[in-house]
Amino acid sequence: MDLGISGRKAIICASSKGLGKACAIALANEGCDVIINGRHADSLHKAAQEIKALTQKTVIEVVGDVSTSEGQHLLLEQCPEPDILVTNNHGPQFRDFRELDRNKIVDGVIQNMITPIELIKAVIDKMVQKKFGRIVNITSTSVYAPIAGLDLSSGARAGLTSFLAGIARTVVCDNVTINNLLPGPFLTDRLKQSFDAASGETGISADTIMKERQSQNPAKRFGNPEEFGQACAFLCSEKSGFITGQNLIIDGGSYLSAF
Template sequence: MDLRISGRKAIVCASSQGLGLACAVALAQEGVQVVINGRNAEKLEAARETVAAASSDRACLTVVADITTDPGRAALIEACPDPDILVNNNAGPPPGRLENWDREAWIGAFDANMIPALLLMRSVIPGMRARKFGRIVNITSAMVKSPLYMMALSTAARTALTAACKAISRDVIEDNVTINNLLPERIDTPRQEFMARRLMDEKGITYDEARRRMADTIAARRFGRPEEFATACAFLCGVHAGFITGQNLQLDGGSYSGLI
């Protein structure tokens, strides 16, 4: 399927690895001019080579910046002032318990996983509306619909982002600007390696056993592949997804037990 976005411009946040990088590659394969972002220059350069290899013109711009800061977000917008596509993404806070979460921890979670996305949207939506095309995809979490105690920081911030975006989506759709959320669960990225090693230490088990236990929590009994996730992102960014907005698409191997 031709998504009809060749030549469009995209900002993909936190894209030096994991889901962000996979989404950048998928968009580059569709002919999109991609700007990728991360805080580590060396890692970001390696990601650039990966994205460029997927692009027909081998073009990919990098921005070393922390999107939780005003200068970081400004650097992204300066590099791509008129994006057609914005993929919001950022690393989530570590697992924990209520006694670990003081005021600074809660504020930090919202500063990482809600506020940057909304401020970037605030910067790019007026131009998208004027050009009558915009696609915004937020990478959130399965925890938005299936909260787990130890992930409460992430759940709270990402659910707040989801609510805000639902409200905004109803206003901007009349100008062909869509806002949707992707909710991953156990996609095989460095985040899952971190979680597996955490489980190793907690349970005194091997890395392979930790991964097996984690995979067994998924109905499909396997980890999702980054490219499976990224293909869904690319579709939501395409012309054919113009009537889909304000939605939460779960990529969780069938694990969610609810109806809606």
């Protein structure tokens, strides 16, 4: 299927690895010029080289923390009028909520709620003027099914979801859509690190822990980041203009709900 976005400009936040990079690869494969972002120049450059080799498309690297005004300015300086915006960011670490102080709570809300809102504010009116815009926020299945220890992350992302739900309905008439992708367990470096950490705590091998967690998923496997990227590309396509304000769970069936 031709998604109709060849030549479009796409900003993908926090895209030096994991699901963000998968989205950048998928969009570049569809012919988009991609602006990728990360806090570490070495890993970002490595991702850019990989994307160029796979897709032969233009890749612009922007080093910076997207949670900061400076990081956002650098992104928008490189691409002031994106056709596509994929928001993504690292979230707070696993932590009992009793360990959170005011500063940690504020930081978590900035990372996973305020930052996407600021970026959307910066680009949405230009999308409306052009009569095309696709905004996709990478959140988490924990928005629907809370995970103890990720309370701050879940709360901030749930706040983002509610904040944007009404806004999405105000711009769809101008062919600008806002949707959310909710990943479950994908085999990223972060997930692998969690297996190593659990292994260190329990003495059980990381491979055994991984296989046990796989068996608990209805799909009997973890997601491949490529699958996530392709779902993102579809939501960014010209074919998806009648889809807005939605939360697409991608988790192999882990979240149990009929509706």
